[in-house]
Amino acid sequence: MTRIVRRLRAVAALPLLVGACSASAVFADEAATTTSTTSTSAADDVAPSTLERDVHLFVIQKDGSVEEHDDSTLRANTTSGVDDIAQRYVWFNKDIEHVDLLKAETIDRDGVAHPVGSEAIRDVQEPRSAGAPTFEDGVLRTVIFPGVEPGARVHLVFRKTRTKPLQAGAFAYLVEPTRGPVELQQLIFDLPDDLPLYADARGYTALPPVTANGRTRYTFEYRHGTYAPIEAGAVGYATWGDRLMVSTVPDFATFAAQYRSAAADPTANDPTVTSLAQSLTAGLTEPADKARVLYDWMRFNIRYVALFLGETAAVPHKVVDILRNRYGDCKDHVALYGALLAAVGIRSEAALLNLGPFYTLPAVPGYGASAINHVIVWIPELHLFADTTAGGIAFGTLPTGVMDRPVLLDGDGTLARTPAVQPRGRTTRLQIDVDASGTGTFAYRVEDSGAPAELERNVFRRATHRQAQQIAADRLRQTGLHGTAHVSTSDVAATRGPFATTLQGTLEHFTWPDGTTALPALTSFAGGLATQVQAWLAEPERTQPWVCIGGDFDETAEIALPDTLRVTDLPTDTAVRDGFFDYASHYVFDPATHVLQITRRLTAQFGHQVCTPDQFAQMRGTLQRIERDALSQVVVKAGRM
Template sequence: MSVWVRLGIVASAATFSGLALAAEPPLRTRAFLWDIEVHEDGTAVGTQHLEFAVANDAIARRQAQQARQFSEAIEQVELVEGYTQKPDGRRIPVEPRAVRTQLAPGTPNLPLYTDRKQIVAVLPDAAGGDLLVTTWRWTLTHPVVPGEFSFGWAFPRTTPWDSVEVRITTPAGKPLRTEAHGPVLEESTATDGRHVYHWHYRAPDALAEDPAALAPFDRAPRLFASTFADWPAFSRDYAAVVAPQAAVTPRLRTLAEEVTAGTTDRREQARLLYDWVSRHVRWVAIWLGNDGWVPHTAESVLDRGYGDCKDQATLLVALLRARGIAAEPVLINLAPTYTLSEPPVFRFDHTITYLPDWDLYADTTAGGAPFGTLPLREYGKPVLRVTAAGAAPGRIAPLPPEVATEHLSTRATLAADGTVSGTSTTQASGPYVTALRIVGRAIVAQEPRAAAARQLRTLHQDGEGEFTAVAAEGTEPQASSEGRFALVPHPGWVEGDSFMMPTGLRLLQRTGDGPIGPLERHDLPALEPTPCHAGRQEEELTLMLPSGTRPARLPRDVAVDGSFFRYESHWSFTEGAVRVRRSLVSTTDQALCEGARRAEAARALPAIRRDIDARISLEKID
């Protein structure tokens, strides 16, 4: 069982050169105490004690409702004690009727089946200056891997922590492997031979802001602990739990033969089976007890026609093995995290498939990804292959150059009354084609004209339009989408007001956004690591001007060169039309821009932003 805190880091839009300490924050953690007793079979009982000092009524109202989520099939949570302590020392206890168990909050239209619930305690008469105190008891009744336990916690640097203590006690002969960044560990042995691990942490001065592109478990103060001997042991033990689910049955063998009929090429057989699962098994998140970690049987997934990532991977593994093709489930994290702790802790949130014959990874949940292509956020990530022999952590190779390409072509006409109409075509390959198909499925789920109008509004262009060709399904390596649009009149454009070139029905990121880092994260410090990738982005915007007008002047051409990228733009005015061509080519061989590489990108991104925001104005021709 892994215990995690979900952290949200809210970044300001302001640009600043350093990380400033916050003034006295509205919320202060006076005490954070976790005491966990691990049993021989991997079950555990823990007590968590929290004390929050609230500085004003607004934060008091927000914090007065304390909630803890749990999956009732494998764990239980109960409130031991709760009260509001007034400045004069009076304690007002939580009334029994103010403690309720209810379904965990979620998004109603998310395809999710879950047994997760939450227990909510409402602290009475909370106001600024009070201390809000709760004590919870947590019981793990069914560990994922019998006999094993793992734990991880991170402490956001924007929260002041006056006193943190985490203590885990394990049976004799079942020591923990530990790792800590910030918290200090003391180890001891009880008189009965039990192992006692006690972490202390204190950070009373919080940062006002802590902008980041990576997940907290890559950068925040944190600790990890696990009874697993090492990652190969984790891989082997987890494989023992999930392997029976991928058993090859006669029905699965028959299906695999039908899908691959007509070809003896093993890689082509693998592609056909991948395509079949991608097209015929709908993704639905399932979190029911140990279903959060253990897949359903491959045959039951086939019966239902839906499943989550581990269900789809299990079915694909079974079908591949039915044709004699080696395949393994692989654990990965989709969050922006690029490290694994040394102690084996279940930080993964996604399952894909590995085909060792071709050193190839496949993700059937990716929404139309070509065989052998992954979503961008999976490249360069650490992974763990789940095998009976046990496997050490590996890493997916970064995206090679020229695999991911996108091209936007928008051709528009500005009429004398200020109306703008035109067409847009988006072409994509590699991981960008996956993104285009995801957008395409959202489009076809709507009325075409409504979808176009909504997309224009998203891009701050009011108007109407229609998508005439949409890439939504399939796993082909290239795809394109097209549409036409008409913007509301802009008579000021004809009269000399400045404006940006209309992009029309743009569906993917702007040129310059992503390959060398996020274009619009103005708040990130220059040395803060960011995900990056190799790829090519291009856009060509053309605007035919009304007769008798011309640009007063064209923006300057821009060229921004780096050791692993080149951005350039070129403006022209010919035959009555203004054109701008922009391109960014990244050849990075790393999935993370950090150190000197990040500093280089950070210097380039503002220049790219300025060019993207370049404006033109028109003048009359005498």
């Protein structure tokens, strides 16, 4: 696998690719619209850097071994472009690959070449290995170019030889644009002519294959000018934009079978594994309870080393070694959790998918940043997925990053899908008592339920007392208020169910004792209903698919004012309902008690995690009405009623 940072993001998981089939994207219409906008938009700003020429030749053998020749030239157009190109990295697996730098030089604006000295080339450990010895095979060869300035170019040529395939007899490669201008990129795959290459090329032009001397060359070319900006909240570009995936594996069923075969491990039945599983589940009879207890033990006791699937050999470590070391990557988590489940009579399968903002898979199988890069567990008899690498997610729920996307089950090689939605709720109760000086004392209780509950619990579970109090101060400050805040929580040792936090403190100058004050009609601090609506409205218009996650909000506030103030203006009750939202607010001021009561309730239902630009256009008016109400103010004036 080669990954040249900033210009070419490539992920080679298995050995290589073939043929020509075009993938159909879930958002094909939106992709076409966006691509057109991208290619025709007249951006007057100069791109910081440009990929002038980038040629990658892969010579692949039937056993999956590969020799790769890379020759690339990048130009810095601006000062910020110097940072883009002046330091480049070549990723390799030191256990099975060897890299030879054939040329590394800076070419100044006058065309004079300045070679990179040996002192500016060094190997550094892949930082995500986190010091775990069994993951120290990933290395970054760092090349620091001298004298780079606007108008200069950097030229890097290297050869990388992989003598042992990541997966025997297979090869795959993923290329995604890094969204800088490309004058010419060429990817050439040279294979034995009886080893076909399958490709999903979107935005990349496939040239006619050339066969000679028992081998066939497949060439793909790519050119692109300035890209349109990625919109706030948009799904990953490769979901709908340009991408090339090639593979010698013909279909997903074959890919799953290869993973399953490689993951077979006789140590999964080791007595230490069986004994642990049975002791943890002693006294439990229901499979769901057993699976939950084992899940919780995994997420709290097996440290997750965050290397994506396919960056190293797609073979889990031995279960007994994972258990002994108490750490592992995603495939190791699946191997050990699966073995523990099996020890108490619960069958499970590996489910391969993409972890991240990408909601489709390429039409041909392979590993990569926007392809398969993660694996979780599927428990058929419970009809649920489980991801033990997500330490802050309760059993029965999933991290947002693996929701609503295709998964490949290794049991029978079929494509399934993770749940599109799961329960999410937040209830807030805010009380503020304001004295005659304008200082307020407050109590603010938030109860999260469903998927967010364990995330919030995990934040405080891992925080020291001082850190927890800093979180409280930050949440007050992010709301735009000044004062003091102290936090207390419900039981952080629990592993499921709702989770509550309570903030108490003071507010400085919440009202002015004389003159007129416009009070924010708060029902929650930062992170509540108003924050969520503003996030959905982060763009005035959308041309790209975007992430839309629904939920239920129930917010109530009581603000007690001194009798030295009178309310002169109160927001009007609002009720809004459409195909996505059901919202209502109510305001009432009791002059006898000087108490203002505000309630807001919002239910957002999208039915999935990805919305289209057309859907945003349909809901924008409703969202703007909700936002205006959620940010409304109450006007008070000095003087008795």
